[in-house]
Amino acid sequence: AGIPTLIERLKDAGYYQGVTQKLHVAPNEKFPYDEFIVPQNGAAVSGFLDRAAKSGKPWHLFLNIGNSHRPYPNSDKVRIRVKPDEVKLPAFLPDTPVVRQDWAEYLAAIESADGLVGEALNALRSSGKDRNTIIICLGGDHGPSFPHGKMTLYDLGLRVTLSINGPGLGQGVNREALVSELDLAPTVLDLLGLPPLPNVQGISLRPLLEGKPDAKGHDFVTAEISNLGTLPNKGMQERSICDGRWHLIFRTTVSPAWRQVQADSKDPAPWGNRSYAEIVRVKDRFPEAYRVLTEMDPQSLGGTPPTLELYDLKSDPDEMKNLAADPAHQAELTRMFSALRKWCADTKDTSAKLPASVPRP
Numbered sequence: 001a002g003i004p005t006l007i008e009r010l011k012d013a014g015y016y017q018g019v020t021q022k023l024h025v026a027p028n029e030k031f032p033y034d035e036f037i038v039p040q041n042g043a044a045v046s047g048f049l050d051r052a053a054k055s056g057k058p059w060h061l062f063l064n065i066g067n068s069h070r071p072y073p074n075s076d077k078v079r080i081r082v083k084p085d086e087v088k089l090p091a092f093l094p095d096t097p098v099v100r101q102d103w104a105e106y107l108a109a110i111e112s113a114d115g116l117v118g119e120a121l122n123a124l125r126s127s128g129k130d131r132n133t134i135i136i137c138l139g140g141d142h143g144p145s146f147p148h149g150k151m152t153l154y155d156l157g158l159r160v161t162l163s164i165n166g167p168g169l170g171q172g173v174n175r176e177a178l179v180s181e182l183d184l185a186p187t188v189l190d191l192l193g194l195p196p197l198p199n200v201q202g203i204s205l206r207p208l209l210e211g212k213p214d215a216k217g218h219d220f221v222t223a224e225i226s227n228l229g230t231l232p233n234k235g236m237q238e239r240s241i242c243d244g245r246w247h248l249i250f251r252t253t254v255s256p257a258w259r260q261v262q263a264d265s266k267d268p269a270p271w272g273n274r275s276y277a278e279i280v281r282v283k284d285r286f287p288e289a290y291r292v293l294t295e296m297d298p299q300s301l302g303g304t305p306p307t308l309e310l311y312d313l314k315s316d317p318d319e320m321k322n323l324a325a326d327p328a329h330q331a332e333l334t335r336m337f338s339a340l341r342k343w344c345a346d347t348k349d350t351s352a353k354l355p356a357s358v359p360r361p
Contacts, residue, residue, distance in 0.1 A: 004197060006185040007031045007060075013194055016057040018048045021064035033062075040065050042119030049127045063120055067113040070145050070264040071272035072105035080108035090156065091318035092148050094279055094286035102274035106144050134166035134191055136184065145265045146275055147292045151225065153240035153249050154319050155311075158223050166191065169209045177208055177217030178244050201347060219243060222343050226351060227260050236305070237352045241340040247319065248336035249309040252353050257298035257305060266297065288320065308359055310336065325360075334358055 010017060011032050018035035025031055035051070037044050040063065052059035073080050084100035087107065093099050117137065124130045139161030143149035148156045162179065164187070165171070182202030189196055190204035207215035225238040236259055237252045264271040276293070280301070283290035294303025310324040310333050323329045337358045344352050 005030045009194060010060050014057050016052045016055045016059045019062040020044060021066050040116055042123040045120045045123040065113045065116050067109050068140055072109040074272060075101060075105055082107045091320050092289055092292045094282050094289040096278055096282055098278040099275050132167060137163045147296050150265055151260060151262050152296060153223050153225060153238050155247060155313060164209055170211045175208055178221055179205055179217045180221045220339050239340060239352050241336055241343060245314050246332050246336055247311045247313055248340060250340060251305055251307050254305050254307055259298060261297045
């Protein structure tokens, strides 16, 4: 309760704040928005900007767009622009017409989300406030509802797009620096000239955004899944660390093999998931795709999630070849594991229980 949120800090600074579509955090009192807005379109943005102007306060709008979540547009019932026979599938999905249709519908959902972003930006321009507004466009809080995606620590589950625009910031510049969603609150507070939050692991990206020659991002970014709560066992702990090329995933409590699987990653109705059942159906033709699925949903399919995984994202962006047991890559394994152990110690993460030395796969 003593740790302030960004929303509390902005409220204290006098900002009028709104959030659209969903809040999805708790407790609600730690996120004291002035408005909860159900629509997520340009008209909703225009309405909020009008009300914010009448308040006489600076404003902050958190525009959640849910279109990238399942259910995606059902191409059996509506026409989509994306052609299933032209999509490029990741290696962990079987190449069948059903899966191609599912992936095409996902891309169609992304197109519709892009359209709503465009509506929001047009509303901002029409208000005349665009030149004095910081715009952060984050491509999601997780990846799509496919194996290796949502509720996993693989690259598809973690990597999202990020763009930041605003007064005094570089325009049309791409940065290769390693950054994290943990950096957004420190960055916003720094750009607004407000005091930083205490005890945060994120950094301000302002030097990078302003093009300072000595600016840098992180050496590593980390992520975690804690399968604790009202579950049938003690809960699998999953941690990952990545330096941009090498990606390590570590798990404890892998037996009994039980992971939290969201319904939209599995169920045809009401979520429209076509891929899960299709991967099971064609498991003999595509055994590697089925292996990935069994590790995502071990309690249903009898898979065994590995304790340790190491991937070279440069040569294996779909993370299909686990190098943790490869003698040629033990130096990278040890380096990444040591960095993860230091992160867990620095953040007082007592649940992961990393051993003192690298466990042998």
